[in-house]
Amino acid sequence: MVCKGFSRCDLISYLTKCLFLFILALSSGMIVASALIIWKMLMCVTGSESPVVVVLSGSMEPGFKRGDILFLHMSRDPIRAGEIVVYNIDGRDIPIVHRVIQVHERKDTGEVDILTKGDNNDEDDISFYAPGQRWLQRHHIMGRAVGFLPYVGWATIIMSENPLIKYILTGALGLLVIA
Amino acid sequence: MHSFLYRANALLTFSITILALMCAMASVSDNFNSPSPTSEVQVLNINWFQKKPDGDDEVSLTLNISANLQSLFTWNTKQVFVFLAAEYKTPKNALNQVSLWDGIIPSKEHAKFGIHITNKYRFIDQGSNLRGKDFNLTLHWHVMPKTGKMFADKIVMSGYRLPKAYR
Numbered sequence: 001m002v003c004k005g006f007s008r009c010d011l012i013s014y015l016t017k018c019l020f021l022f023i024l025a026l027s028s029g030m031i032v033a034s035a036l037i038i039w040k041m042l043m044c045v046t047g048s049e050s051p052v053v054v055v056l057s058g059s060m061e062p063g064f065k066r067g068d069i070l071f072l073h074m075s076r077d078p079i080r081a082g083e084i085v086v087y088n089i090d091g092r093d094i095p096i097v098h099r100v101i102q103v104h105e106r107k108d109t110g111e112v113d114i115l116t117k118g119d120n121n122d123e124d125d126i127s128f129y130a131p132g133q134r135w136l137q138r139h140h141i142m143g144r145a146v147g148f149l150p151y152v153g154w155a156t157i158i159m160s161e162n163p164l165i166k167y168i169l170t171g172a173l174g175l176l177v178i179a
Numbered sequence: 180m181h182s183f184l185y186r187a188n189a190l191l192t193f194s195i196t197i198l199a200l201m202c203a204m205a206s207v208s209d210n211f212n213s214p215s216p217t218s219e220v221q222v223l224n225i226n227w228f229q230k231k232p233d234g235d236d237e238v239s240l241t242l243n244i245s246a247n248l249q250s251l252f253t254w255n256t257k258q259v260f261v262f263l264a265a266e267y268k269t270p271k272n273a274l275n276q277v278s279l280w281d282g283i284i285p286s287k288e289h290a291k292f293g294i295h296i297t298n299k300y301r302f303i304d305q306g307s308n309l310r311g312k313d314f315n316l317t318l319h320w321h322v323m324p325k326t327g328k329m330f331a332d333k334i335v336m337s338g339y340r341l342p343k344a345y346r
Contacts, residue, residue, distance in 0.1 A: 062257075062258060062283065062285070063257070063258060063260065063283070063323045064323075080276065081262070081264050081276035081277075081278055081319065082260075082262060082264070082278075082319040082321055082331060083321075083331075084321075084329075099260075101262075101277075101278035101281070101300060102276060102277050102278060102300075103274065103275070103276040104272050104274075104275050104276075104305045105272055105273050105274040105275075106271065106272055106273065107270075107271060107272060107273040110273075113305065119260065119281075119283065124300070145329065146328065146329060147206075147327060147328050147329065148323065148324060148326060148327065148328075148329060149202065149326055149327075150325070150326060172184075175184060
């Protein structure tokens with residue numbers, strides 16, 4: 001076809017470019033959306049605000065090492081000694097994964113007082129709690145660990161400690177979408 | 180379409196899928212194990228028994244714990260966490276669980292043991308209810324897998340009683 005000036009040919013190539021960009025945006029959106037869907041689904045299924053946590057310290061070794069992933073579950077079942085719970089102290093950002101070693105459950109209200117300890121620590125957790133706090137209550141507990149996957153959490157640890165790697169990976173992923 | 184990156188991506192996705200599937204299968208295979216652990220605990224001595232200045236009762240025990248947990252171990256078992264808890268009721272609390280001793284069993288060879296110890300963690304009540312108290316000693320275990328679902332169970336041993344007077 002011979003084209004002169006702004007013709008059908010130009011229009012077609014312009015539309016093709018538009019379409020290409022549109023598909024690109026769509027597939028990037030799909031990746032973000034499906035990640036979000038998986039995360040929200042896990043939240044629904046497990047009933048926990050953060051269904052997956054990465055172990056950051058060695059306080060539960062040799063059971064859980066740094067970089068391992070724990071799956072959490074939050075149910076109405078009463079908390080019992082021996083369970084591994086994730087708790088958050090008021091005024092502290094980082095949740096802690098430790099084992100319950102003492103439980104005192106009220107007869108009338110069903111409220112619980114819980115004491116925790118890391119398997120690899122010599123002392124119980126009272127020193128981690130807020131000043132003057134002796135026990136954890138139900139509302140401190142974010143979930144209990146039910147499943148375990150080794151090593152996978154290293155990806156997040158590396159990425160959060162070296163932002164450069166995060167940008168390189170995101171860039172590579174972007175290239176993959178275009179390719 | 181079939182660029183280097185595209186092929187690398189496909190290979191990576193495939194290997195991760197296979198790995199995830201193998202992890203899931205290893206975890207599922209744990210369900211075919213039906214363990215039959217045994218345990219026996221004796222309270223050999225009440226070392227001392229007193230009311231602390233803040234009003235809570237505290238007791239120190241000497242225990243003899245023997246158990247055989249070898250049947251808990253499968254090829255997907257990393258370790259077994261075992262602990263002995265005193266469990267009792269008080270007028271205020273429907274349940275009190277106080278861990279007295281715990282241990283980590285790294286392998287099947289160490290899963291048959293007999294030990295003679297004083298309580299590793301302090302046995303303190305919330306209040307002053309321990310005199311003449313009947314309590315259970317429960318051996319709990321939590322099986323930590325190499326990957327997958329964690330298992331837990333227990334053996335309840337009843338018929339223990341604390342003395343009627345402080346000593």
